[in-house]
Amino acid sequence: MKLAYYPGCSLEVNSAAYDVSTRAVADVLGITLQELDDWNCCGATEYFSQDELTACAVIARNLALVEKDLDQLVAPCAACYLNLAKTDKLMVDHEELGKQVNQCLAAGGLQYTPGRVRVRNLLDVIYTDVGEEEIKKKIKKPLTGLRVAPYYGCQVVRPICETDNPEYPMQMDHLFQWLGAEVVDYPVKAHCCGGHMTQISEPQAFEMIRRLLQSAVHYEADMILCMCPMCQLNLDAYQGRVNSHFKTEFKMPIIFFTQLMGIALGIEPDKLDFGKELVDARPVLAAKLGAAETVSV
């Protein structure tokens, strides 16, 4: 299986662990990820709120860059995924916009036929395309005894949700059940992480983060698994601030789901970029998976 790969900016810097672990896992699962040559910014959330055409044109450039022999593009970052998928859908649904975007692309010698590339989120590729049978065959180290809280956030499941339930997604839950973990069915798994509220109104953002952490603790999760750099950043990096704000003592490791999946697939922890998270996940992993040899602290 070969897909075009759009890492996006987060995966180059603060969420490098997501990129590293994604590539490592893909490798084991036999997914070839061909990084787009000369990709550009996905526009995050801001472009779209400024000017639709400009935003679409900037994003569509990436779609236009997908090699002719590939028809699927995977973007692990939730924001990148949504922007790319949304732009394609807008161009398909609104012929006129599609034409205008292509006029913009023409300035750079590019062209994109709406609908040509299917934009995928990474979880769905692993869950649907690789599937239970293949994944189970590849397990080297079952995650037995580890209690994980899958956290989906918003952008992967809403508003575009092809394969999961947008209100109560389950794909990551099932995936980690296959991998042997105990998955906690906590009710806030698709709630908001606060997003950019950290920059606008800290108290509100902290409250939203607290709710997520609180629920995971309530359900006795050992760690929260993310599929979005923003979610991971908010829950991990602001955990200390949340603790001081609310006088709480959260010490919940927040990692990318691909990192833990990598462990289950027997990938060396070093190759999964553990240790970059602020609340270190390694002690928990070592304790729960009985594994000094599994995870070096």
Added chain:
Amino acid sequence: MAERVGIYVCHCGSNIAGMVDVEEVAKWAGVAIPDVVVARDYKFMCSSLGQQMIEEDIKKEKLTRVVVAACSPHLHEKTFRRACQNAGLNPFLCQMTNLREHCSWVSTDRLAATAKAKALVYAAAERVKRQQPLEPMPVKVNPTTLVVGGGIAGIQATLELADAGYKVYLVERSPSIGGHMAQFDKTFPTLDCSACILTPKMSEVGQHENVTLLTYSELEEVSGSVGNFQVKIRKKARHVDYDKCTGCGICIEKCPRKVIDHEFEAGLGYRKAIYTPFPQAVPRIPVIDTESCIWFTRGKCQACSKLCPTQAIDYDQQDETIEIEVGNIIVSTGWNLFDCTKLPQYGYGRLANVYTNMEFERLCNAAGPTNGKILMRDGKTEPDSVAIIHCVGSRDSRHNEGCSAVCCMAALKFGHLVLEKTKAKVYSFYIDMRPNQKAYEEFYQRLLEEGMIFVRGKVAEVTDAARQPSEEGKLIVQAEDTLLGKQQRYPVDMVILMGAMEPQADAKELGLKCGISCSMAGWYTERHPKLDPVATMTDGLFVAGVCQGPKDIPASVAQGAAAAARVMGMITKGTVMIEPIVASIDEEECSGCRICNNLCPFNAIEYDEEKGVSRVVTALCKGCGTCVAACPAGAITGAHFNNQQIMAEIRGALWDAAPEAKEEPAAV
């Protein structure tokens, strides 16, 4: 011999004459169209004088065909056919062409409209010459009726017919009749006890001399047509001899195997492996659930057999298929509850104290698992607060677009019962309140006074994730109160989901067996939504109750009675006339390619293996003509719409179009 055609062009006052030069059309038709012997125009053809004129012409001019160029045939075809019949001409030798709706009223140019009118008249004249006399076919009606489905609608229909003195077979899939109504506690808005009003009717059915009750049975196959259906019914093995069993109940009492009752008790209570669904079941003959029975699963026990005083237990009993003959069929197969786990945000199946409406019916039923006490899942605690969520799976484009019609009232009923039986606060989360029948609005007002709290807004989620200490241990209902314009959180102890009514899972399959179509939503389609609400497109097949669309008990009863009345009408008449516009297959020409076999939605085409030819069952044919158009050998003829007739009509309609390429005279 050439036909003698009469053409009658109507002015319709100025409705046609105002835009079409009708005198000119008539004059032209008399000259230009071959075989026309009379062509007249008249102020109002449909008036008695107009009709009289046609009748006289038929006699005097010995007309063999008549064309009336006037209004839509949907308006006056019958009128002119009758006129022809009065004059001794077969009514099917009269053809109408529509100069009013299709020409004068829609045109703006008198010249163009007149030219169009000429073409329409020419087409009708060419067609009518090839029309053939047809006679409706009488079919005797078997006075026995089959009712499929023993809920309240089916029970009502059965009793109406049986009381009128006609034999009825009532087929019910589950071990007892009664349907959903038997599970209810109270009925809105009068709060009558459901069992008190239903069980007398049930036992009446059970004891009625004119009723043959076939419970625990499935409809397998329907063949034949109006007046004479042959029906195969499979009686599933009860493993209890129907004739020997007295219904004493000892077997049930002594059966050591207890299983969760997912049907009648909606999963809240238990039953035995040998059981009747509920104590007042009709018939009172139990069935053995072979998947749970210790004898069937492990080969031990036989307690029931040993203790039965009449040796009625028969482990070796097999399914039995019987064939019956009936004249009419009433389908009243009811509904299914929406699977509330499809809306995981409401937590059903995950959060213990989230209930469905059917569960709650059992919960507050005096004969239910808690003896009518409203208790939480622990079986001990009374809730302090209850939230009722409306429109769960209905009015939702992702599930069922339609409204389930009964949930608003059922929610009010639940509210009343909770308020009556407990001290709990009751919230109703609704999109719109729709109490739209007699005394329903009053019931709503009553609940407002009783203190039920109404929040207008669709619930976003039901969660146990507490944000404040006050929410700990509660179910929090998060909803926007659209009247306040505010997101609100309501911590409650119990949530009731008003799950949507859905068509039975196999409704389409059963519909196919009988020849009833389903709407997009899956409900059976009536013949006409306003004027023929219980008949279907298949003659002799009627629908009643919720299988035709969500409705409450009074409406179901009314439909049951209405369907019975329609059937009685058929029985009283004794014979039905079948429209002669049907297809027929020339067996000499048919080569049995079987192209047509799959094309008829009414199963009117059967294949004779022995002769290798297909055949149209005339009584089932509706005359659509699809098979006629599809027959590759041209072996199927559609009466009154045959190829010669339509081709002639085309030729006539294009009489003034480009003439065929002129053939030069032969040179040799």
Added chain:
Amino acid sequence: MSKAKPKLALYWAASCGGCEIAVLAVNEKILDVAAAFDIVFWPVAVDAKVRDVEKMPDGSIDVCLFNGGIRTSEQEYMAQLLRRKSKALVAFGSCAHEGCIPGLANLNNREEIFNTVYKEGSATQPENPKNLRPLPETEVAEGTLHLPVFYDTLKTLNQTVAVDYYLPGCPPEAENILAAVTAIIEGKLPPPGSVIGKNTTVCDECPRKRNEKKIKKFHRTWEIIPDEETCLLEQGLLCCGIATRAGCGALCPAVNSPCIGCHGPNDGVLDFGARMMSALSSVIDSEDPEEINRIIQEGIPDPVGSFYRFSLAASQLRRKHRPANEKSATTK
């Protein structure tokens, strides 16, 4: 003096000549034919000239078996001549009956046909380095030479002259020819205008097992090896047997090959291709317009060639539409 033998004529117009061979395929029975008839005109086998025919009194030929469609002025002349001279004119074989394969050229006009045959780059061009084309008139020293005019549209025999009987098939099967000729000899002919043969379809003679039909995909013959027991159509092959007049004994299906429809339609069927299209599309197993289109486009890339292989010239539309402004190719 013994009664004079009935006079028989045979003629070959726009066709491949297979029909002539088919006449001989009746084997030794040909002697009976020869004995029963006085063959007055048969350019392939008998030495008689057009001039001889012209001299005959009108109606003096009892039966004329005319094979081939009408593509040139000469053929039209011969059709008219033989019509006048014959009591019974029989359209013999698919070409005279329905136009047959030559009729498929009605998807083109003369200009396009000549381009294919004579133009540079075409198969025959090496033989024709100067790109010469047949002209109806050529001036030579001795005077004007005439070639028959080549028509834009191939016509069937009955589009040219009145026809009394039709003997279908490409070519007609020997036993059917014999039966027809015998009927003529014995004077047991069906009413004029009839197609001589059965009025059922090939399915009637095909022993394959047939079921209700639902087609999700049409296959072309080279794509699958069909099962030998079941109906070919049910296996997705475009078998025309459902619409084709019986009489051949289902020859093609018998060798695991779909019927291609050479006998033409049954009595009363106006348009063979329309019947085929109607029947086949009715049993396509889809209710989604896009899927339906896909099934048709993928499975039947050449609908005219598939459904009108033998009957295009005899169909209601007869030929491809020629826009009013198309140059009606003059041959001058």
Added chain:
Amino acid sequence: MSDTVFEPKILGFLCNWCSYRAADLAGIARIKYPANIRIIRVMCSGRVDPTFVLSAFAQGADGVMVAGCHPGECHYVDQNYKAMRRYAMLKQMLAQMGLEDNRLRLVWASAAEGQQLAEAIEKLVADVRELGPLNWPKSWEENGHRLEAIQNIAREHAEAMEVPQ
């Protein structure tokens, strides 16, 4: 010829239950549409044999409309799907025969859609008007040389016969 507006002749095959009634409704509501269409009633769009459509074109129609109940709402359950399939097949064939796409149209109209049907008729008439006359039978005509050529043959043969033998 060029100074008169081309008035196309259009044949409509309308099903008895939905589209014919839609046409009735258009009349009752006095909605105007061009007089170019001539309507033939059939019980169901499933009755429309491709033969009819071809026959209309072969007899000089410039355009043809086939109309039925909306998919899923057929009076005869699902027979209009058969019309849909035949239409798809017919379109494919007619394209090969050189018929412009706009001359044949399948329209769904419920009995309540008088306005929609009128609009569809108006659109079809306008589209066909733009295409100009079809005049299919003219496609069959040979040029004038045909007759001349046959007469030439006849004359030559006659002359040849006059030569004394």
